[in-house]
Amino acid sequence: MTLPSATLLAQSALSGIFIGSLYGLLGLGLSLSWGLLHVINLAHFAFAFLAAYLCYQLASVGGVDPLLTLVLIVPLFAALGIAVQWLLARFSLSPLNSLLATFGLTAIVEAGIQGYWTADFRKLESVYAGEKLRIGGLFVPIPELITLALAVALSFGIYAAMRHTRLGRALRALAEDAPIAAAFGINAQAHALAIAGVSGALAGIAGVCLALSFTLTPSSIYAWVGVVFAAVMLGGLGSALGPLFAGAAIGVSEAVTMAVASPSWAPIVSFTLLIALLLLRPGRT
Amino acid sequence: MLEVRGLCVRYGAAPALWNVSLTIGDGELVSLVGPNGAGKTTLVNAIAGVHKPASGQMTIDGRDLMALPAHRFCESGIALVPEGRRLFARMSVRENLEIGAYRVAARIEREAAIEGVCALFPAVRDKLDHPAASLSGGQQQMVAIGRALMAKPRLLLLDEPSLGLSPLMVHAMFGAIRDVHAAGTAVLLVEQNVAMALDIADRAYLLEEGRIVAKGAASDVRDHPDLRRAYLGATEQ
Numbered sequence: 001m002t003l004p005s006a007t008l009l010a011q012s013a014l015s016g017i018f019i020g021s022l023y024g025l026l027g028l029g030l031s032l033s034w035g036l037l038h039v040i041n042l043a044h045f046a047f048a049f050l051a052a053y054l055c056y057q058l059a060s061v062g063g064v065d066p067l068l069t070l071v072l073i074v075p076l077f078a079a080l081g082i083a084v085q086w087l088l089a090r091f092s093l094s095p096l097n098s099l100l101a102t103f104g105l106t107a108i109v110e111a112g113i114q115g116y117w118t119a120d121f122r123k124l125e126s127v128y129a130g131e132k133l134r135i136g137g138l139f140v141p142i143p144e145l146i147t148l149a150l151a152v153a154l155s156f157g158i159y160a161a162m163r164h165t166r167l168g169r170a171l172r173a174l175a176e177d178a179p180i181a182a183a184f185g186i187n188a189q190a191h192a193l194a195i196a197g198v199s200g201a202l203a204g205i206a207g208v209c210l211a212l213s214f215t216l217t218p219s220s221i222y223a224w225v226g227v228v229f230a231a232v233m234l235g236g237l238g239s240a241l242g243p244l245f246a247g248a249a250i251g252v253s254e255a256v257t258m259a260v261a262s263p264s265w266a267p268i269v270s271f272t273l274l275i276a277l278l279l280l281r282p283g284r285t
Numbered sequence: 286m287l288e289v290r291g292l293c294v295r296y297g298a299a300p301a302l303w304n305v306s307l308t309i310g311d312g313e314l315v316s317l318v319g320p321n322g323a324g325k326t327t328l329v330n331a332i333a334g335v336h337k338p339a340s341g342q343m344t345i346d347g348r349d350l351m352a353l354p355a356h357r358f359c360e361s362g363i364a365l366v367p368e369g370r371r372l373f374a375r376m377s378v379r380e381n382l383e384i385g386a387y388r389v390a391a392r393i394e395r396e397a398a399i400e401g402v403c404a405l406f407p408a409v410r411d412k413l414d415h416p417a418a419s420l421s422g423g424q425q426q427m428v429a430i431g432r433a434l435m436a437k438p439r440l441l442l443l444d445e446p447s448l449g450l451s452p453l454m455v456h457a458m459f460g461a462i463r464d465v466h467a468a469g470t471a472v473l474l475v476e477q478n479v480a481m482a483l484d485i486a487d488r489a490y491l492l493e494e495g496r497i498v499a500k501g502a503a504s505d506v507r508d509h510p511d512l513r514r515a516y517l518g519a520t521e522q
């Protein structure tokens with residue numbers, strides 16, 4: 001095995017950070033709903049893909065700037081998130097049952113996407129896709145840079161809001177002991193809907209990022225589940241910054257593994273990390 | 286101010302309270318005593334909105350509580366110091382206190398209220414920015430009481446505030462309860478420490494197996510044969 005050059009390693013690490021920031025962005029909404037609502041929302045991935053296809057449709061067919069589609073997608077997916085939570089809340093499901101219920105929802109959304117857009121590859125040819133910055137010896141693709149910027153801004157923004165706002169405090173109190181929080185006047189149901197709305201909006205934003213950088217097929221929804229779950233669990237449930245950092249760590253390990261070993265080794269990295277973590281920190285879920 | 290009439294509470298199918306009636310007047314200090322498992326926590330939690338009763342009536346100043354969702358009980362001036370404290374462990378002491386003043390009405394004066402809590406419990410002042418979980422049991426109990434006081438309650442519900450505390454700390458806790466009462470707040474005090482609870486109270490109720498078996502002036506309940514039976518029955522031959 002020959003060692004790759006420093007430039008190749010640096011380029012790999014950079015692309016790892018980029019893909020890791022998308023893991024983090026996808027994981028952020030998942031982590032909030034899991035940690036704060038105790039809902040393991042598998043449909044988060046399906047919604048992200050639905051948003052990605054919607055962005056593709058509006059941009060490719062409608063000629064809209066892909067980033068401008070956020071104006072429609074963010075409120076639409078916030079509403080979708082709220083609607084799903086409203087339905088789930090009517091059945092007061094355990095986390096495991098919420099996983100099963102949202103798995104069903106994922107299959108429905110996947111079938112819907114396949115029905116409308118077919119199973120063919122779809123790739124958004126946006127104005128951003130051709131652009132590349134060159135910094136030092138490294139290539140920096142613009143779509144990935146946009147994803148990174150959004151992931152960082154949203155993760156840190158939500159982190160700050162959770163710590164420093166009245167709403168954030170109320171959400172943390174509810175996550176720790178909902179009945180006692182309610183006894184002090186915090187409306188658990190309303191806050192759950194708010195979290196679900198934020199989480200849905202995040203799925204929409206992650207979907208736009210997906211459309212900017214990736215070729216879409218309906219079945220590739222599932223390709224993201226394992227690695228994003230790993231990022232969420234590594235980062236800590238309910239944590240706003242955790243998924244971003246854990247996602248970046250996984251992304252970089254994957255990319256460097258690909259560069260020094262072979263691409264087929266990459267998926268093993270995140271799961272090895274996840275299993276190691278679960279073994280080293282028993283009792284944590 | 287508080288009127289509970291014919292209250293029945295169940296956990297699933299298992300009944301915990303039967304036909305319980307209890308009143309608390311403005312600014313009154315009422316003790317609720319009874320052996321373990323009698324249903325004291327169940328009653329207090331029902332009054333705070335934490336657990337929904339199966340049937341009965343609860344009113345505060347004539348306002349119906351039974352129809353309210355849990356988060357609206359505190360609007361009537363009810364604040365709970367729950368059994369086992371139940372602080373938000375991962376939040377700082379200050380944040381715990383701020384949750385106490387979550388309601389808009391209490392929120393406006395929250396800085397002054399935090400100052401008031403620190404005046405009542407000086408040990409809390411140095412701990413404001415520490416995680417609640419890092420405090421000793423006694424300090425956590427102070428924060429739990431402080432959190433409830435932040436809501437500016439007219440009726441304070443205290444569920445076993447002396448549980449697990451050192452005798453010195455128990456003494457301090459009762460002193461603080463006396464201060465709160467003296468300032469005009471009505472108090473419902475649940476205590477295993479019956480002697481102290483009856484000492485401090487105007488009136489008292491004795492709860493046994495989900496039913497009120499004695500009530501009246503604290504001194505009368507002290508002499509009630511059921512009280513002796515409830516606490517000594519097993520050992521007294």
Ligand SMILES: Nc1ncnc2c1ncn2[C@@H]1O[C@H](COP(=O)(O)OP(=O)(O)O)[C@@H](O)[C@H]1O
Nearest residue numbers: 296299301319320321322323324325326327328
């Ligand atoms: N969450 C619960 N689920 C089921 N049963 C409970 C629950 N909490 C209390 N109980 C039962 O209700 C009865 C009264 O309990 P509790 O109100 O805690 O009594 P006390 O506070 O007087 O010790 C007991 O028989 C107890 O086992």
Ligand SMILES: [Mg+2]
Nearest residue numbers: 325326327368
């Ligand atoms: Mg109890």
